[in-house]
Amino acid sequence: MTTTTAATVPTAERNLILDYYERLPQAVAALVDDPAPVTEPGAFAPGFALPEPDAAVREFFEPAxxxxxxxxxxxxxxxxxxxxxxxxGTHTTKTFPSLLIVARAVEYIRRTGEPVMIFTPTSANKGTALRDAVARALAAGLATPDQLRIATLAPASGRSKLRTGGLSEDAELRSRNPLMVYDGERAEDVKALARQFTDTYAADLKRRHGVNLWYSMDLRNYVVAxxxxxxxxxxxxxxxxxxxxxxxxxxxxxxxxxxxxxxxxxxxxxxxxxxxxxxxxxxxxxxxxxxxxxxxxxxxxxxxxxxxxxxxxxxxxxxxxxxxxxxxxxxxxxxxxxxxxxxxxxxxxxxxxxxxxxxxxxxxxxxxxxxxxxxxxxxxxxxxxxxxxxxxxxxxxxxxxxxxxxxxxxxxxxxxxxxxxxxxxxxxxxxxxxVRTPAASELVPVSTVEDIAAALL
The missing domain is CATH 3.40.50.1100 (Rossmann fold)
Incomplete structure (x- = not known):
C-alpha cells in the first residue's frame, strides 16, 4: 500500500459563522418553512433571527x-x-450549532425581554458545547444569568466526557444551569425523559417563573450551522x-x-x-x-x-x-x-x-x-x-x-x-x-421527570 504523510499545516481557515453570516439566511430559507418564533410552551423556539455582529457578538463567535x-x-x-x-472549550464540531443556538436565544431575549432556558439531552458533547456557548454569552455581556440559562441531561455512561467550567464552578451559576446525570439502564432514554419533562412542565415553568423552556434537539438547529x-x-x-x-x-x-x-x-x-x-x-x-x-x-x-x-x-x-x-x-x-x-x-x-x-x-x-x-x-x-x-x-x-x-x-x-x-x-x-471532569458536587443525579422538575423548578 503506497502511503505518504504530510505536515498538517492548514491551507485555509475560516470562521464558519462570521465569514458566512450573510449566507446563513439562505440556509435557513432552504431548511425552515417558518423562521418566526414559536411561543407556545412545550414547543417554544426563539426563531432564527441572529443579532447584529457588533464587537461583543464577534468575540462570542470567535471559537467558530x-x-x-x-x-x-x-x-x-x-x-x-x-x-x-x-x-x-469543546474540541468537537458541536461548537458551531451551539453558538448559533445561543445567539438566537440572545436575539429573542433582546427583542422581547423574556428569559430563555435551553434544555437538551446529550450523550455529552452537545451539552458541553451548549454550556460553553452560554458561558461565553454571559462573559461577553450578551445576556444576564437571569435571562439566559442552560440545563443538560446526560447519561451516567458519558460522565468521563463531561467538562467542568464557569457554569459549574460558580455556585449560583451551577444552580441556575444544572448539569444533570441520568443513572438509568439505557443511555438513550435521556431523550425521552427530557421530552417528557418539556411536555409536562414547560407551561408550569413559564407561568410560575416567566421562563421560556427551549427543548433544542430539533434537527434544523444543527443542520443550519x-x-x-x-x-x-x-x-x-x-x-x-x-x-x-x-x-x-x-x-x-x-x-x-x-x-x-x-x-x-x-x-x-x-x-x-x-x-x-x-x-x-x-x-x-x-x-x-x-x-x-x-x-x-x-x-x-x-x-x-x-x-x-x-x-x-x-x-x-x-x-x-x-x-x-x-x-x-x-x-x-x-x-x-x-x-x-x-x-x-x-x-x-x-x-x-x-x-x-x-x-x-x-x-x-x-x-x-x-x-x-x-x-x-x-x-x-x-x-x-x-x-x-x-x-x-x-x-x-x-x-x-x-x-x-x-x-x-x-x-x-x-x-x-x-x-x-x-x-x-x-x-x-x-x-x-x-478535560477537567466535574466533581460529584457539580452534578445533579436524576432518575425521573420529577427529579428534573426538582432541579429546574
Whole structure:
C-alpha cells in the first residue's frame, strides 16, 4: 500500500459563522418553512433571527473556526482533514450549532425581554458545547444569568466526557444551569425523559417563573450551522475543478453530513457549483450503534443484519463475510465511544437518499481495528497543534480515530473508488489532558421527570 504523510499545516481557515453570516439566511430559507418564533410552551423556539455582529457578538463567535489541512495520501487517494475541533472549550464540531443556538436565544431575549432556558439531552458533547456557548454569552455581556440559562441531561455512561467550567464552578451559576446525570439502564432514554419533562412542565415553568423552556434537539438547529462546511469547502478547495471526492464522518445520527449536503443544495441552487461534482459520503459507525449502516446496506435497523461472528481461541470475534463490518472485534456489541448512542435514528432515510443519489457507503469499525492502526494515525496527525495522545487509553473522544480507521479500512477493502480524494470530517478528538471532569458536587443525579422538575423548578 503506497502511503505518504504530510505536515498538517492548514491551507485555509475560516470562521464558519462570521465569514458566512450573510449566507446563513439562505440556509435557513432552504431548511425552515417558518423562521418566526414559536411561543407556545412545550414547543417554544426563539426563531432564527441572529443579532447584529457588533464587537461583543464577534468575540462570542470567535471559537467558530475551521481549518482545511492536507493529510498526505493513502494508496491512490489524497487525504484532507476538515478540522472542526479547534475550540478548546469543546474540541468537537458541536461548537458551531451551539453558538448559533445561543445567539438566537440572545436575539429573542433582546427583542422581547423574556428569559430563555435551553434544555437538551446529550450523550455529552452537545451539552458541553451548549454550556460553553452560554458561558461565553454571559462573559461577553450578551445576556444576564437571569435571562439566559442552560440545563443538560446526560447519561451516567458519558460522565468521563463531561467538562467542568464557569457554569459549574460558580455556585449560583451551577444552580441556575444544572448539569444533570441520568443513572438509568439505557443511555438513550435521556431523550425521552427530557421530552417528557418539556411536555409536562414547560407551561408550569413559564407561568410560575416567566421562563421560556427551549427543548433544542430539533434537527434544523444543527443542520443550519453545518451548511457552512460546504461553503468553506467551496472557498478552500472547490469540487468542480477537482478529482471525484468522498466525505467521511463518524456518525450517530449524521447531523453534520446532512448539514454539509444541505449546504451543497444551497450552493448548487445558486449556481455556485455543479451537482455533478457533489462528493460521495462514507458513514463510519461502531458496533454499539451500527444502525445507519444497517439501514443503508440492509434496509432495516435490525441487528440480525450483522454478519455472523465466530469466537477464536484468543477470545476475539471474527468474520470475513462482509467488508463493511469489523473483521475482528473484542465484542459484537462493543461500545467504542458512548457519544454514539442513537438507535434507529430518524435521519437514516434522508441520509440513505443522499447516498443513493450522490454515491457513498457505510462501514462499521471496532476498537481492535482502531488500535491496530493507531500508531499510523498518530503519525498522520503528528504535526497538528493537538496531536493524538501517545497512549490511546488517554483518548476520551474517538470520532477522528473512528473516521480515519473507517477510511483506511474502506480503501483496503475496495469500498472506495480508486482516485477519489477523501475529506475526513475531524468532528472531535480530545484526551485526558484536555478535560477537567466535574466533581460529584457539580452534578445533579436524576432518575425521573420529577427529579428534573426538582432541579429546574
Amino acid at each position: 473556526r475551521a481549518q482545511w489541512r492536507e493529510l498526505g495520501t493513502y494508496d491512490s487517494h489524497r487525504l484532507v482533514l476538515l478540522d472542526l475541533a479547534g475550540n478548546p 453545518d451548511t457552512a462546511r460546504a461553503f468553506f469547502e467551496q472557498d478552500a478547495d472547490p469540487t468542480d475543478a477537482a478529482r471525484p471526492r468522498l466525505h467521511a464522518h463518524a456518525v450517530s445520527s449524521a447531523f453534520g453530513m446532512l448539514g454539509y449536503h444541505a449546504g451543497r443544495d444551497v450552493l448548487e441552487a445558486a449556481g455556485t457549483t455543479r451537482p455533478e461534482s457533489r462528493p460521495a459520503t462514507l458513514l463510519v459507525q461502531h458496533l454499539g450503534t451500527p444502525d445507519m449502516v444497517l439501514s443503508l446496506r440492509r434496509g432495516s435497523f435490525d441487528r440480525a443484519g450483522l454478519p455472523h461472528y465466530g469466537r477464536g481461541a484468543d477470545g476475539l470475534w471474527r468474520q470475513e463475510a462482509d467488508p463493511r463490518f469489523p473483521g475482528v472485534t473484542e465484542a459484537v456489541d462493543e461500545i467504542l465511544d458512548p457519544t454514539f448512542y442513537t438507535h434507529r435514528p430518524a435521519t437514516s432515510p434522508a441520509m440513505n437518499a443522499i447516498i443513493t443519489r450522490h454515491g457513498g457507503d457505510g462501514i462499521v469499525i471496532s476498537r481492535h481495528e482502531c488500535l491496530e492502526r493507531y500508531a499510523a494515525l498518530r503519525d498522520r496527525t503528528a504535526d497538528h497543534p493537538r496531536p493524538l495522545p501517545a497512549d490511546p487509553r488517554a483518548l476520551r473522544e474517538w470520532s477522528l480515530v473512528m473516521a480515519l480507521t473507517g477510511v483506511f479500512n474502506a480503501v483496503d477493502r475496495g469500498l472506495v473508488e480508486a482516485g477519489r480524494d477523501v475529506v475526513v470530517h475531524g468532528s472531535g478528538w480530545y484526551a485526558d489532558a484536555d
